[in-house]
Amino acid sequence: MFDQNVLIVKENNHNEDENFLSHQLLNIGYQLSQLTVCRESTHNKGRTSGYEIILFLTENMENTAKRVLQLHSDFPTVPIIIITNTVSSRQLLPVGADDWLLKSWTEPLLLKKTIQLAIYRKKNSHNYLNIFKENPSPMYIYEKESYRFLEANVAALKQYGYSKTELLQLTAKDIRPESELDAFYKINEELPPDYSNAGIWLHTRKNGEIFYVHIFTHQILFAGKSCKLVMAMDIDKSVKAELAVKKKAEEIENILESITDGFFTVNKNWNFTYINKEFERILKRTRDELLGKNLWEAFPELADLDFFTQYHKAMNENISVHFEEFNPVLGSWLAVNAYPTDTGLAIYFIDNTDQKNYQQKIESQNKQFKEIAWVQAHQIRGPVSNLLGLVDLFNIKQPNDPDNLELLARVKHTAIQMDESIKEIVYLTRKLES
Structure with a gap:
């Protein structure tokens, strides 16, 4: 220490203070050849011999921020001590400065200790600053x-x-x-x-x-x-990417909330991960009570129905399935589409009870149409054929022929059979209409 040069930077041309300071520096062990004095605008940046301390002489430390910052920028590894005539009680040390002294405090002992501490702190802090920088x-x-x-x-x-x-x-x-x-x-x-x-x-x-x-x-x-x-x-890119994904997820959720199908997802452990509002309406269960719960525990009745078989088929074979099944708890028919995903299953369903009832009604009507057609084809066609045959046997030329009476009796019997068949057709038709 005290084996390198000292740079004294002053903010004016008065040399009284610098002469006094130079004298004090000589008293603590510096040589005159080690002291360089200059104005702040002409300091020798990058001097090859190097400085171990910079002393900045100023009348008032309040207006030195820019000047000290420039010195710190030019000599980042050299500690800077401000020597000032006045300082306020609230005055903060300018950025880049390491310490300060009033000119009246520059007696040799205090000046020496201040320089030693500034050099020591700067040396240690510089090592850490290199890691930081x-x-x-x-x-x-x-x-x-x-x-x-x-x-x-x-x-x-x-x-x-x-x-x-x-x-x-x-x-x-x-x-x-x-x-x-x-x-x-x-x-x-x-x-x-x-x-x-x-x-x-x-x-x-x-x-x-x-x-x-x-x-x-x-x-x-x-x-x-x-x-x-x-x-x-x-993290701008990752956050904006996450926000974009979140926005897209919200758009998808809005779509899923607005569709008329019930929709839900389960993970590979069969736990509910998403439920839309149509699911809640159709199955009369809320998402708050179901999310995170196991599907088979929440709906134990499904284990004995085709739901269990079809959902496991979709999950295990990684294929989509489409089926209809009656839910006895709801008393409803559900039409279901289940699709495998990376995390489990996505399942759409609708309550098609009305459609199923209509379909069953059509099937019942078709059965009755077949019955009517059978009656027409068999119960009417036979008597008509008999009647036509009896007419051909009737003796028109001799109306009083005794055989004609028997033929008329048979005609009457056949007509009665036809009447019964017609009544049955009328009954079946009215039943169909109802």
């Missing part, structure tokens, strides 16, 4: 009270689109949409001081683009201040 994850440090940025790594600068000089003139509020600020103020105070998963937030790049980040924080002491170390992972 070279981290591929975007990271930054801001002061908890003022929200001022104090440090940011390359990944963060690239993510937000700022140069380091630009970012260190901003606060953590400036990279957030206004709509997020109230929540940010609240969580800034409420998060525990140790490692915290702060969740997903919206941030803003320099170009105004808003994107999603996942925030992780840890409270640290940095440059003598209570600060937040933040890792801000860009």
Whole structure:
């Protein structure tokens, strides 16, 4: 220590203070050849011999933020101590500065200790800062009270689109949409001081683009201040993809809720995973009581019906099935279509009891039509044939022929048979109409 050069940067041409400071530096072990004095606008950036300390002379520390920040940018590894005439009780140390002294405090012992501590802190912090700066994850440090940025790594600068000089003139509020600020103020105070998963937030790049980040924080002491170390992972693509999937799922759900079919899904363990409102209406059970429950436990009557066989066939053979079955508990016929999915089964069904009753009515009517047709074909056709034969035997030329009486008796009997058959047809027709 004290074997390298000192850069004294002053903000005006007065040399009284610099002469006094140079004298004090010589008193603590520096050589005159090690001291370089310049104005703030002409400091020799990149001097090959290197500096181990920079002393910035100013009348008032209040207006030094930009100047100190520029020095820090030009000499990021060199500690900066501000030597000032006045400082207010609320004055914050400018970003980039490592310590400060009033000019009246620069007696050799205090000056020496201040320089030694600044060099020691800078050396240790620089080792950690290299890990921080070279981290591929975007990271930054801001002061908890003022929200001022104090440090940011390359990944963060690239993510937000700022140069380091630009970012260190901003606060953590400036990279957030206004709509997020109230929540940010609240969580800034409420998060525990140790490692915290702060969740997903919206941030803003320099170009105004808003994107999603996942925030992780840890409270640290940095440059003598209570600060937040933040890792801000860009998850914009994944979040927007998830939102798109969610939107599509909502659209599908709206469709499933509006269809006139009952619809439900089960997983491979036969547990309900989705139920639409038409399911609730037809089966008279609510989704709240069924979701997550086992199908066969919720509807034990199905185990002895074709539902069990057909659903297992669709699940085990990975094929779609279509069938009709009567549910004795509901007293209804259900027409069912079941389709295998990656996670289980998707099942559509309708209550087709009315259609089934109509179909059975048609079948019954067809049976009665067949009975009428049979009567017409057999019970009428036979007597008509007999009647025609008897007419041919009637002796028209001799009406008084005794055989004609017998023929007339047979004609009468045949007519009576025909009348009975006609009555039966009329009965069957009226029954069909009813």
